Amino acid sequence: MTVEAYQSFALHSIQRLVIKRSLVCLRASLLLLSLLCLPAWSVIEVDRLSSPELSARYQQLVAEYRCPKCQNQNLAESNSPISIDLRTEIRRLLEEGASDAQISDYLVARYGEFVLYRPRVQASTYLLWLAPAVLLLLGFLVVVFIIRRQKRATSTAQAALSGAEQAALQALLSDVENQQNKSKNSNKAEVE
Amino acid sequence: MGRIKLFIPLIIFVVLAAILYWGLGRDPNAMPSALISRPVPTFQLPALEQLESTEDDNLMVAEQAEILDESLFLGQVSLLNVWATWCVSCRVEHPYLMDIAETGVRIIGLNYKDEVGAAQQWLAKYGDPYAHTISDTTGGMGLDLGVFGAPETYLVDHLGVIHYKHVGVVDDRVWRTTLQPKYQQLRDALDEQKNDS
Incomplete structure (x- = not known):
């Protein structure tokens, strides 16, 4: 890479950085401006x-x-x-x-x-007033339900796993025992 | 149980779709009047036709003018039509009001926040369907009636009680499907009462 090429590359990236920065600045100031505009209406006719x-x-x-x-x-x-x-x-x-x-x-x-x-707050607006609280409670109950089910599922899974393992273990053991007995018997038969 | 659970999202969807579909057909601007089943608010305002407009059109000579009040509605079933010359839809509605007035329907006009001279010219030019026209230049009676824009049409019975409010232009469809049946019902009830006594 020649010195000239390096210089132009460096210049280019600096330019890009400057443009990016100024865009960010612009956006921030626009946001600030829009926030400042919000309370403008509230000044209306108050002085009268x-x-x-x-x-x-x-x-x-x-x-x-x-x-x-x-x-x-x-x-x-x-x-x-x-x-x-x-x-x-x-x-x-x-x-x-x-x-x-x-x-x-x-x-x-x-x-x-x-x-x-x-x-x-009256009979026709109870639904309107109470709905947020009811929905929040409902959401809370659903969360509780899901958490409890997950807990139960993991605990039973552990128990089942060890149970299954034990059963498999028992099966394996009995298999081995059977085979040993068989081979013993056949040995005996051969001897006799 | 597992099977039923699978259908829960579908059920929620169907219920939501039904509610939203029902909402689609409703007019979001439809607003029931707060004055249904209540008497027309009290007022004392000059009759438009007897006012004389001066050159600047804001001052009028009201000394001789007949003062109308809520007793105007007693004894007959009437429509109370809120109109103004600045209201474009009122111009659209006007020929139809002429038509129904010709069939014997009693219409009371409420000239709402208007210039007296312009309103008088309007009636002279396009015809006057109103049995009486109340001149409400300041909009005070409009405010008491809960008017939020012209044209508006109220159905008032022979005791001066408001039975129905239509916001917007009264055209053939509105008249035949909603206003006329209610109007006729009130007329019939009044006629029956008269025959009994």
Whole structure:
């Protein structure tokens, strides 16, 4: 390998390393940027409320209600006219001194349980609330069952193996004994 | 026992497939109204046809205008149709509303978050299928009704109780398969009541 070729090879690999590094950097900074973007919506319209306490409650409330028109967004995220109206209505109720429960009742009376992203605990939602716990318990039971079966299988396998070995051993031994007896008998017969 | 165990994945698959197939046929946007079996919320709003729109179209002279309220629904079975001139689907629906109004169905209009002048022009141009039109420029009554977009159509009985809500355009299919049977049922019940007394 000539010196020139070696030099160009070295240069090339350095270049590749630099490109790779900068790609990693780019990816990391993009990820960071996307994380920074997440809470952006929560700043919406908060400054229109009279006190910081109300603003905090408002932020919490608009995140908990679902936009009736665009059903995969909450009131905070959605910019549909109905969400804007409902946000205005929630601000009005907050300024009038309504409690969180009153605001919830107000919205449910008009738009149904559907608008609650945190459904009430009642007969129709027991399944929803209890399913995770039940499924977790079920999974736990399955794991316990599998572990216990494996343990039993290994312990019985050991016992069976030694039992079989013993039986084989016995068989071998008796075979040997039989043969010895036979040969003894035949020897005797020959002598006689 | 071993045999049955072999079938467990198949059973799980069949159950899951059945549930998912059932879900496929359902409309994810279908949302039952919270006001079914409840009276139409109280309101006091001007009748659209009696409002005078000024040049900037936001202010109106409401002094002389007739004020409508929930007693509007008493005594007759009606449809309450939520509409606006900014609503494209309402334009699609309008000719069909004209048709059913002609057959004697009483339709009350709720002009929702609209400009008075534009709404009046609309009715003058395309025809007026409504027995009365409530003008709800701020959307307050729409909010009380749980309206989340026009067009919406409510079926209200002679006592002012809401029986059904249809979201979206009322066309021939919707009218014949869902709305008309329910409407007819209420009409028949009312007629029977009248005959008895």
